[in-house]
Amino acid sequence: MISKLSLQHITRQYVSRTGTTVALDDVSFEVAQGEFLMLVGPSGCGKSTLLAIAAGLDKPDGGTAEMNGKTIAGPGPDRGLVFQDGALFPWLNVQRNVEFGMRQQGLSSQVIRERSQRYLSLVNLSKFSGRYVHELSGGMRQRVAIARALAMEPEVLLMDEPFSALDAITREDLYVELQLILDRTGTTVLFVTHNVREAVTLGDRVILLSPRPGRIQSEFTVDIKRPRHIDDPDVARLAQQISFAMKGGASYYNQEEVDDYDENLS
Amino acid sequence: MMRIYRRLTFFIALIGVWAWVAQLKVWDPTLFPSPMQVGQSLWGSILDHSLLDATAVSLRRVLLGYFISMAIGVPLGIMLARNAVLEDTIGALVAGFQSLPSICWLPLALLWFGLNDSAILFVVVMGSLVSITVAVQDGVKNLPPGYVRVARTMGVKPFAMVTQVLLPASLPAILTGAKLGWAYAWRALMSGELLFVSFGLGHSLMMGRELADMSQVMSVMAVIIALGLLTDRAIFGVLESRVRERFGLNGA
Numbered sequence: 001m002i003s004k005l006s007l008q009h010i011t012r013q014y015v016s017r018t019g020t021t022v023a024l025d026d027v028s029f030e031v032a033q034g035e036f037l038m039l040v041g042p043s044g045c046g047k048s049t050l051l052a053i054a055a056g057l058d059k060p061d062g063g064t065a066e067m068n069g070k071t072i073a074g075p076g077p078d079r080g081l082v083f084q085d086g087a088l089f090p091w092l093n094v095q096r097n098v099e100f101g102m103r104q105q106g107l108s109s110q111v112i113r114e115r116s117q118r119y120l121s122l123v124n125l126s127k128f129s130g131r132y133v134h135e136l137s138g139g140m141r142q143r144v145a146i147a148r149a150l151a152m153e154p155e156v157l158l159m160d161e162p163f164s165a166l167d168a169i170t171r172e173d174l175y176v177e178l179q180l181i182l183d184r185t186g187t188t189v190l191f192v193t194h195n196v197r198e199a200v201t202l203g204d205r206v207i208l209l210s211p212r213p214g215r216i217q218s219e220f221t222v223d224i225k226r227p228r229h230i231d232d233p234d235v236a237r238l239a240q241q242i243s244f245a246m247k248g249g250a251s252y253y254n255q256e257e258v259d260d261y262d263e264n265l266s
Numbered sequence: 267m268m269r270i271y272r273r274l275t276f277f278i279a280l281i282g283v284w285a286w287v288a289q290l291k292v293w294d295p296t297l298f299p300s301p302m303q304v305g306q307s308l309w310g311s312i313l314d315h316s317l318l319d320a321t322a323v324s325l326r327r328v329l330l331g332y333f334i335s336m337a338i339g340v341p342l343g344i345m346l347a348r349n350a351v352l353e354d355t356i357g358a359l360v361a362g363f364q365s366l367p368s369i370c371w372l373p374l375a376l377l378w379f380g381l382n383d384s385a386i387l388f389v390v391v392m393g394s395l396v397s398i399t400v401a402v403q404d405g406v407k408n409l410p411p412g413y414v415r416v417a418r419t420m421g422v423k424p425f426a427m428v429t430q431v432l433l434p435a436s437l438p439a440i441l442t443g444a445k446l447g448w449a450y451a452w453r454a455l456m457s458g459e460l461l462f463v464s465f466g467l468g469h470s471l472m473m474g475r476e477l478a479d480m481s482q483v484m485s486v487m488a489v490i491i492a493l494g495l496l497t498d499r500a501i502f503g504v505l506e507s508r509v510r511e512r513f514g515l516n517g518a
Contacts, residue, residue, distance in 0.1 A: 055415075055419055056419075057415055057418065057419070074418075075415075075418040075419040075421075076419070076421060077419070077420055077421040079419060080419065081415070081416055081419040083412050083415075083416065085410070085412060086412075087410065087412030087413055087415070087416045089413065089431070089434070089435070090512065090513045090514060091434040091435070091437065091512060091513070092434075100420065100430075101420030101421065104420055104421050104422050104423070104426060104430075105420075105421060132512060132514070133514065134512075134513065134514020135514075152420060158419075
């Protein structure tokens with residue numbers, strides 16, 4: 001296994017007036033080249049902190065974070081980031097948003113134009129290239145944010161609950177779309193979510209984190225044929241297993257409870 | 267359209283009440299002139315060019331002071347918001363000056379620059395610079411952190427971060443600062459002109475007082491109000507609605 005990202009023995013704590021919170025306690029994992037790895041856990045398990053460390057936006061108090069065998073010193077265009085709220089620039093139109101990072105890299109205008117068109121059509125938004133952010137729906141905004149990150153052609157895509165603010169129908173469309181896109185680009189993905197079924201639908205592997213302090217609780221390999229749909233029985237079965245593990249093995253559960261639990265964890 | 271009629275009706279009614287109270291002659295007409303007298307005075311000062319000259323002098327001063335304030339205040343506000351050392355030092359100083367009415371600078375300015383336009387200019391700049399700086403600083407501090415984080419992962423260099431991310435992102439805040447700065451510049455100028463002999467609209471107000479000509483005082487006040495409304499609606503109003511539309515801040 002060629003490791004793209006490697007986080008070893010990561011610890012991170014936050015000191016505030018009310019005391020010290022241990023967000024991460026000795027967390028180690030690797031993401032293989034081309035792998036789609038999901039970090040799942042309830043709030044407070046430090047999953048977003050792990051992503052920020054991989055992005056180079058946060059520094060661990062202990063342990064090492066490496067990309068291609070080199071210590072991550074700060075953010076860089078080799079790691080694209082997609083947030084929950086997209087963080088698109090409202091003063092630029094869709095095309096300019098997608099082109100923004102490439103312009104910063106000083107790519108030739110021909111490459112910039114070609115790539116922005118390619119990735120906008122990949123997320124099915126070619127017709128909307130001239131629109132401004134406030135004219136788009138939530139789902140369209142997230143697709144622009146994904147196109148913007150992909151257009152940089154990063155080695156790793158870091159996604160921090162990118163679909164959690166969307167309605168269920170839009171989200172399910174994007175699950176399929178994202179799988180098809182990544183199938184074509186072969187990008188390595190580290191994806192953070194609190195939604196277990198989302199994790200199983202999208203991931204090659206799911207790492208379950210437990211909260212306070214954040215630790216790896218268990219790990220699951222998702223061996224289900226792609227493209228997967230969130231309603232596939234195999235997906236539901238594995239999701240149920242993971243939810244069961246997350247709840248610490250409650251003696252009784254049924255599917256509705258698991259669903260409610262997924263929805264309410266945030 | 268409805269709103270225009272509503273406003274027109276209100277102001278016409280207000281002038282009507284004023285005319286009615288004035289003709290009751292409760293107060294001496296020289297102290298409480300009627301709308302007609304004020305109108306005549308206004309018309310007279312337009313005909314003999316004194317109003318236009320005074321307005322030109324005042325506008326030139328306020329515009330110059332305002333542009334200096336904007337040129338310093340916008341970059342200063344961004345720097346204060348982005349740099350903790352500057353915020354704790356210069357930022358604290360600016361916050362302190364904010365509680366000082368700008369006219370308090372006049373005695374110093376007169377000693378430093380003498381009885382001339384530079385002293386007035388200094389007072390105007392001290393008035394608007396501080397409010398512009400603070401408004402821009404607040405705006406930049408309250409930006410969603412996602413913009414900067416995403417920009418950093420896209421490899422944005424420090425200078426481009428300011429010109430291509432922070433500056434456009436804080437456009438709504440800069441506009442607020444620009445609006446406040448204009449109001450403060452205008453106030454500072456009027457108090458400056460009232461306090462020392464120097465032409466301009468403030469000076470015309472004082473002349474009216476010294477000649478016991480309340481019609482002149484009121485006509486100059488009307489001009490000052492009209493200029494304020496005009497810049498607020500015609501310039502800032504248009505800019506603001508454009509920015510609000512672009513940022514999707516309208517509606518609902």
